[in-house]
Amino acid sequence: MKYKLTTGDYVFNSINYVVLTLFTLTCVIPFYYLFINTISDNTLVTKGLIVWLPQGIHFANYIQILKIDGLFNSVLVSVGRTVLGTVLTLVGTTFLGYAFSRPEFWKRKIWYRFVLITMYFNAGIIPWYINMKNLGLLNNFLAYIIPSIVAPFSLILFKTYVESIPSSLEESADMDGAGYMTKYARLIMPLSKPIVATLAVFSAVGQWNSFTDTLFLMTDPKYYSLQYMLYQYLNESNALADSLRQAAAAGSQVNLATVLTPTGVKMTISMVVVIPILCVYPFLQRYFVNGIMLGAVKG
Template structure:
């Protein structure tokens, strides 16, 4: 079997491509690497900005002490709950609405579709939103993390486009056999749109996990605080927190290299918050190209 010969131009082009993408990957990865090595390095050196490319004076006391901070475990559970429940609700609603909007027999289909899409471009602002949420009883209420995110126009558009790429003959044959809309959706359409659902799930999960403004405006009860909101507060109070942690360690256990500083608290809390989504994101990445591109170009 003859090996395909590559011309000089193609070799140069591939070399440039690989170089550019490797550099781009390093640029994207380095901030997380920098954050991590500073959380496990000597806090004295970190505070002086001397940790750049590799860790020095490695220790794990930052994580041990920060994980003991009041409210962090409960905030993690709230964030996990809102991410899982909110993502599931968003994916299901987007899938079903995207499927319905492909049905020409749907009453007022064009009107309702445009009505949903137009909300992408216009909103009333923070104050009307807050008043509406308050009147609906969604202050200090976990449902405030779920209900407003169920209908997402962008996700509906993605799924609608994807469903339209599926041969109509599959649905028509099921209809001839007496299948209703729900049967067709759950048994035929839903399994076929798994790639775009995975894409939507990742987008929604990242959005839910990173959100903290709704907590800032709607929640005064600490039991509803999310991890991102706790991070927001800790970042603003890092100096005070560092003092509290140092005092809780006691004079016997004080070590200049491991002594908590505002910088170490900020970096450690940031790393704890960002790690879960970093672990989940690569797993679903394989679905992105297929999920986004199928149906985007029609012949």
């Protein structure tokens, strides 16, 4: 049955298209602006003259970033902690969330509140550092993984989502003799793809962007994450830019258009860090909104 659009429908649809187009542009333009500034003449970028179109196109900024000592190892560390940390976070959080959703779980309300209270209270950086040291997690890759295995906020979302699944499905599995592990692996997890994808995005973004744990816990360069390496490089960019400009002033053959500047370093590092997330997110986006809404229906 076809529905004939009225004048009001056309007006409403037109307004929707305009508003959504403007909203899309507000999301895309910052990334576009960031990118064209990373490939433009660095002297023009520093003066703020690059707005809509790149000028003096070059890729020297990215080439210089790729020349950082230890960069490849730091990429492996960041990818490793993101992949392994996300997988273990999903396993730990979803299994515990499923356990807390079962009425027969012994004293589940007490244990559930015991986990949630960590969202609001913590001992602070110094006790946290001492605890990590006593656990032997200084200069240890497991320091990136173990503390994030259970994420309280993600646990709330998953527990709420599981409680929205009809209990009749589990009852039918019970009649077939399925145990808790079987129901978790073959029933709950396949039905929870939207919320699991949402939690995966949260965990992966958090792991990829984190660098404070490296700052406090790692002194061995082989455990430095990509974000920490770029953070160090950013701090050194002022001295690097000054030395190159002094060489240029002294008559050396230095192309100032491609000399890294603090502004150019900031923008290039931002692009390097955000590109992997931009590549992964579109594949999980279709689950994201559905998962976050379904996981937030109940308290």
